[in-house]
Amino acid sequence: MNYIQANTNGRLHSATDPVLSPLDRGFLYGDAVYEVWRTYHDTVFAFDEHWTRLEASAKSLHLTLPFDAAEAWRELTRTVAAFRAHGGESSELYIRLQVSRGGGLIGLDPALADHPTWVFLVQSLPPVSEEKMQAGLRTVIAADIRRNHPATLNPLWKTGNYLNNLLALREAKAAGADEVVLLNLAGEITEASTMNIAFVRDGRVVMPPLSAGILGGITRRKFLSDVAPRAGVETSEAAVLPADLDRMEEAFFLSTTKDITPIASIGEHLFRVGPGTLSIRLKNAFADFVREDATAHPERFLG
Ligand code: PLP
Numbered sequence: 023m024n025y026i027q028a029n030t031n032g033r034l035h036s037a038t039d040p041v042l043s044p045l046d047r048g049f050l051y052g053d054a055v056y057e058v059w060r061t062y063h064d065t066v067f068a069f070d071e072h073w074t075r076l077e078a079s080a081k082s083l084h085l086t087l088p089f090d091a092a093e094a095w096r097e098l099t100r101t102v103a104a105f106r107a108h109g110g111e112s113s114e115l116y117i118r119l120q121v122s123r124g125g126g127l128i129g130l131d132p133a134l135a136d137h138p139t140w141v142f143l144v145q146s147l148p149p150v151s152e153e154k155m156q157a158g159l160r161t162v163i164a165a166d167i168r169r170n171h172p173a174t175l176n177p178l179w180k181t182g183n184y185l186n187n188l189l190a191l192r193e194a195k196a197a198g199a200d201e202v203v204l205l206n207l208a209g210e211i212t213e214a215s216t217m218n219i220a221f222v223r224d225g226r227v228v229m230p231p232l233s234a235g236i237l238g239g240i241t242r243r244k245f246l247s248d249v250a251p252r253a254g255v256e257t258s259e260a261a262v263l264p265a266d267l268d269r270m271e272e273a274f275f276l277s278t279t280k281d282i283t284p285i286a287s288i289g290e291h292l293f294r295v296g297p298g299t300l301s302i303r304l305k306n307a308f309a310d311f312v313r314e315d316a317t318a319h320p321e322r323f324l325g
Contacts (some may be wrong), residue, residue: 027105029097029142034104037143046139048122051130054182055079059098059117060147060278065316065323066117066280071096071240075180077117085123088138094119101142102324115324116279118143122182132177150280157297158286159200159275161214163264164190169212169235177212179237184216191215201275203288206235211262212276217283218242221262222272222300230257241276245308253307255300267291274301282308291315 026037035041048054057076059066073091080087089097098117105115120141126134167190170177175186187204194202194215204212211230213219213264218239220229227250232238250257262270273285273293282305284295296302316323 024146025105025109026143026145027101027108027316029104029144031140032097034101036108037145042139042141043125045125045128046073046122047124047126047135048120048139048182050128051297052181052183052185053083053135054120054122055083055085055087055180056118056120056182057180058278059119061115061117061324062312063316064114064325066098066317067312067315067322068244069319069322071243072278074242075238076121079181080121082176083123083181085121085131086138086306087121088140089230097140097142099324101144105144114147116143116145116147120182135259147279150283154200155283158284158293160198160287161201161203161285162194162197162199162289163203163205163211164193166190166193167204169206171207172235177237178232180237182186187215203283205264208261209263211264212236213239217275217277217280219285220245220274220276221267221270222274223270225300226256226258227300227304228258228262229261230262234261238255239276239278241278241281244311245276245282245304249304249308249311253304255304264288272299272301274304281305281312 028035028037030041039180042049055076057072059069059072075245102115122139123132124137125133126140167186170186175183190202190204201214203214206212212234213236218236220227230236245259267288271294275285276282285293286295
């Protein structure tokens with residue numbers, strides 16, 4: 023296993039060392055929130071946007087974050103420095119911050135929690151297979167599991183409880199697919215296990231709206247606000263049903279760790295992939311955007 027650096031409540035250690043209390047509510051109940059950042063060109067991408075989403079997730083769970091953005095940044099850079107001192111890896115980084123409500127007496131009541139536990143995790147960004155990127159991901163629609171309804175565990179909250187998505191992914195993998203596509207209770211397409219989804223129809227991009235019950239992805243948001251307009255591509259948000267897939271020429275996923283990833287198929291529906299597709303043009307436009315964004319944010323350069 024590649025080295026993973028942890029920073030638990032300020033203590034630097036290998037992520038394989040046991041340090042968390044078995045009473046930690048993140049462990050017992052998934053009573054936690056988290057964020058994942060990545061670097062492009064050794065610069066942390068969209069630090070503020072992820073921090074703002076973490077604050078929103080914490081607020082939804084009535085969980086008080088243990089620090090502010092400035093202190094989080096200091097701890098992030100300490101963890102990265104320790105990671106580099108250990109292995110000297112020069113690849114782009116995956117940076118995760120997990121905050122649980124803490125420990126205390128066993129019981130659901132949040133008032134039993136003592137104080138939040140936080141952990142930064144830093145590792146090399148897991149590589150995405152170039153072959154898969156060219157060929158696109160093969161996916162299936164989960165038959166047994168639907169995306170949480172916003173009136174249950176709201177998909178807008180990035181919490182430590184991913185069981186629903188995890189079970190859906192398991193189902194897809196058991197069927198031989200690379201990834202899963204989840205429907206909501208109304209039968210509309212929502213997103214994948216940890217990625218938003220978009221389709222290309224008549225040369226335009228259409229995405230399920232946030233109201234379909236999806237995470238408000240930072241990649242998705244940057245795509246809508248910057249990348250697509252700069253590439254001169256029209257976008258819209260609209261409900262997409264499985265019956266609409268016949269009219270979709272291309273499909274792709276969006277996420278921090280995999281940016282824009284083409285989809286080869288959803289069940290029996292095949293999409294165009296490879297050179298000459300709009301998905302690849304948009305992937306290249308995304309790469310241009312993050313390069314310029316890194317230059318515009320020297321304060322997020324990790325050196
Ligand atoms: N949807 C879900 C359920 C996710 O967990 C994630 C990321 O982890 C995303 C979408 C993509 O969000 P982002 O672009 O902010 O990484």
